[in-house]
Amino acid sequence: DTAVSQTPKYLVTQMGNDKSIKCEQNLGHDTMYWYKQDSKKFLKIMFSYNNKELIINETVPNRFSPKSPDKAHLNLHINSLELGDSAVYFCASTPSLSFDEQFFGPGTRLTVL
Amino acid sequence: AQSVTQLGSHVSVSEGALVLLRCNYSSSVPPYLFWYVQYPNQGLQLLLKYTSAATLVKGINGFEAEFKKSETSFHLTKPSAHMSDAAEYFCAVSYSSASKIIFGSGTRLSIRP
Numbered sequence: 001d002t003a004v005s006q007t008p009k010y011l012v013t014q015m016g017n018d019k020s021i022k023c024e025q026n027l028g029h030d031t032m033y034w035y036k037q038d039s040k041k042f043l044k045i046m047f048s049y050n051n052k053e054l055i056i057n058e059t060v061p062n063r064f065s066p067k068s069p070d071k072a073h074l075n076l077h078i079n080s081l082e083l084g085d086s087a088v089y090f091c092a093s094t095p096s097l098s099f100d101e102q103f104f105g106p107g108t109r110l111t112v113l
Numbered sequence: 114a115q116s117v118t119q120l121g122s123h124v125s126v127s128e129g130a131l132v133l134l135r136c137n138y139s140s141s142v143p144p145y146l147f148w149y150v151q152y153p154n155q156g157l158q159l160l161l162k163y164t165s166a167a168t169l170v171k172g173i174n175g176f177e178a179e180f181k182k183s184e185t186s187f188h189l190t191k192p193s194a195h196m197s198d199a200a201e202y203f204c205a206v207s208y209s210s211a212s213k214i215i216f217g218s219g220t221r222l223s224i225r226p
Contacts, residue, residue, distance in 0.1 A: 102214065
């Protein structure tokens with residue numbers, strides 16, 4: 001009965017590869033997010049989707065492409081991985097676009113070698 | 114620009130001592146303020162939030178925070194630290210229903226036996 005789940009939990013890959021991270025929430029929320037947490041624990045929003053529609057797109061390289069097939073899923077595809085992409089990526093959701101509590105997934109630790 | 118500053122990247126207290134984690138925000142409009150906690154290798158979870166109701170907000174695990182408009186602060190306190198409180202704590206701010214949440218840089222709380 002996990003609320004927000006991410007797969008995989010760990011991802012180790014070589015520079016230049018393409019990889020995807022999947023996120024699913026079973027809370028019935030309308031809004032989902034991707035965050036990047038760097039090695040210093042700094043957490044920064046990357047994207048948000050509301051009812052499958054892109055709402056926030058921060059200054060993220062276009063190698064990162066989110067996809068929301070339905071409002072319960074928000075996947076993140078990364079092309080041509082670089083060393084600097086190594087981080088922990090968190091998915092989160094909220095009931096709607098508001099000041100609500102963000103429910104976070106457990107994170108995906110991406111290591112680019 | 115909207116921002117939130119956490120003073121002290123690392124705070125260490127003895128078990129049973131007062132915990133005080135500092136957070137200041139910059140805003141020209143009333144903010145919505147949050148404290149999140151991140152235990153090792155986990156996602157963030159909400160401790161408490163201020164949304165323009167009572168200025169003293171009580172959260173989970175005995176934590177509370179007071180919104181002080183004159184000081185633009187939202188410091189987190191707990192009267193008596195427990196070993197299980199050791200974690201990373203993030204202050205966050207949001208300004209409107211469609212805006213992103215901005216997280217502070219985090220404060221790592223260590224508890225000495």
